Amino acid sequence: xxxxxxxxxxxxxxxxxxxxxxxxxxxxxxxxxxxxxxxxxxxxxxxxxxxxxxxxxxxxxxxxxxxxxxxxxxxxxxxxxxxxxxxxxxxxxxxxxxxxxxxxxxxxxxxxxxxxxxxxxxxxxxxxxxxxxxxxxxxxxxxxxxxxxxxxxxxxxxxxxxxxxxxxxxxxxxxxxxxxxxxxxxxxxxxxxxxxxxxxxxxxxxxxxxxxxxxxxxxxxxxxxxxxxxxxxxxxxxxxxxxxxxxxxxxxxxxxxxxxxxxxxxxxxxxxxxxxxxxxxxxxxxxxx
Amino acid sequence: xxxxxxxxxxxxxxxxxxxxxxxxxxxxxxxxxxxxxxxxxxxxxxxxxxxxxxxxxxxxxxxxxxxxxxxxxxxxxxxxxxxxxxxxxxxxxxxxxxxxxxxxxxxxxxxxxxxxxxxxxxxxxxxxxxxxxxxxxxxxxxxxxxxxxxxxxxxxxxxxxxxxxxxxxxxxxxxxxxxxxxx
Numbered sequence: 109x110x111x112x113x114x115x116x117x118x119x120x121x122x123x124x125x126x127x128x129x130x131x132x133x134x135x136x137x138x139x140x141x142x143x144x145x146x147x148x149x150x151x152x153x154x155x156x157x158x159x160x161x162x163x164x165x166x167x168x169x170x171x172x173x174x175x176x177x178x179x180x181x182x183x184x185x186x187x188x189x190x191x192x193x194x195x196x197x198x199x200x201x202x203x204x205x206x207x208x209x210x211x212x213x214x215x216x217x218x219x220x221x222x223x224x225x226x227x228x229x230x231x232x233x234x235x236x237x238x239x240x241x242x243x244x245x246x247x248x249x250x251x252x253x254x255x256x257x258x259x260x261x262x263x264x265x266x267x268x269x270x271x272x273x274x275x276x277x278x279x280x281x282x283x284x285x286x287x288x289x290x291x292x293x294x295x296x297x298x299x300x301x302x303x304x305x306x307x308x309x310x311x312x313x314x315x316x317x318x319x320x321x322x323x324x325x326x327x328x329x330x331x332x333x334x335x336x337x338x339x340x341x342x343x344x345x346x347x348x349x350x351x352x353x354x355x356x357x358x359x360x361x362x363x364x365x366x367x368x369x370x371x372x373x374x375x376x377x378x379x380x381x382x383x384x385x386x387x388x389x390x391x392x393x394x395x396x397x
Numbered sequence: 398x399x400x401x402x403x404x405x406x407x408x409x410x411x412x413x414x415x416x417x418x419x420x421x422x423x424x425x426x427x428x429x430x431x432x433x434x435x436x437x438x439x440x441x442x443x444x445x446x447x448x449x450x451x452x453x454x455x456x457x458x459x460x461x462x463x464x465x466x467x468x469x470x471x472x473x474x475x476x477x478x479x480x481x482x483x484x485x486x487x488x489x490x491x492x493x494x495x496x497x498x499x500x501x502x503x504x505x506x507x508x509x510x511x512x513x514x515x516x517x518x519x520x521x522x523x524x525x526x527x528x529x530x531x532x533x534x535x536x537x538x539x540x541x542x543x544x545x546x547x548x549x550x551x552x553x554x555x556x557x558x559x560x561x562x563x564x565x566x567x568x569x570x571x572x573x574x575x576x577x578x579x580x
Contacts, residue, residue: 149517170422
């Protein structure tokens, strides 16, 4: 049985309830348990077909399950580099959840804080001992920093044009993702607007193929490993793959990208992510929702 | 759709047979999804955690020895995944509430004059997560206290007392609104 993550605190509502004699007296508990809920209340609890969607997205969930398992099995290098071999093909989200079982040092935010602290210490050290010595040293350091940043972005698979268009500040992977999302929104809007067509044009498929490659590279980027970003990129990956897989001989495949976009609320989430990264700008590529 | 026996199906899934995995999924996905949805209250979370449940089930199917029904075993994974997810979600919502509101993926809409069904849903959602889980598993899903005890890893008495508490709270929340003929 799988209850290793079950927390008995989940049962405790408050201290007063814990100490109530009726709850700890077996006889009383059994007597009350013998009185089922009124039938109309049970009927209400069962009668939730308007709350639980009648159309469960089985195919979409199955596609994602296969995707997660493929990713975990090593088809996407770097997807879960820190996972132990025994849990390598479990969803990274599952691996990360048992917080209490995770060693303190591997907590993401602790690592982030440690990283920032190390950067600050390094910066202070450089400022005190290296920069005052000569102008050429300062130049060398600046060049090294620029090269590191460019290498990091190049590793994401962006070409020279994208590199040139990137803002000069911000975390490289995050900046690259924002640029990628902004470009992808335009494609998704085009696909959504052409949903009535049976097959997308060759240019759309080629465009989607290119964006899918970048999406997968971003998925493997450790700096973008937070749950929200990962889910967004996974949903995007699925939609792009569906766009590429649209076949004239199977009309139902043409509807899949649009359905997934609606079910996952993808466009609004992408726009929100891009808007959040561009405070003060009104981001509306592709028009309204 | 014709299904083989459960033992055959388990053997096929354990052997990694793709059609067996798909049959296993088809047979159980609706019930797992509904349970997770009832516990989570949101479609996006239900999708995510249903997926995680099956990913984990396929990972652990080799450890399944048939001590309990396959559905009970799968539900125990679903409950575990969902409870862990709810805890993570609670922490995440605390940090990202404004963004969630902006995305429009928050909780179900609150009506000023909710009907009885909405009141029931709100009352269930207001239960502590463990109490809610026991109520859903017992009164909605139809599991016995023995099965719930095994799924959650708690004593049978705990399951009974939590069910009693859940019923008491639901009665308090709903009795004032009972239909005339039953009041």
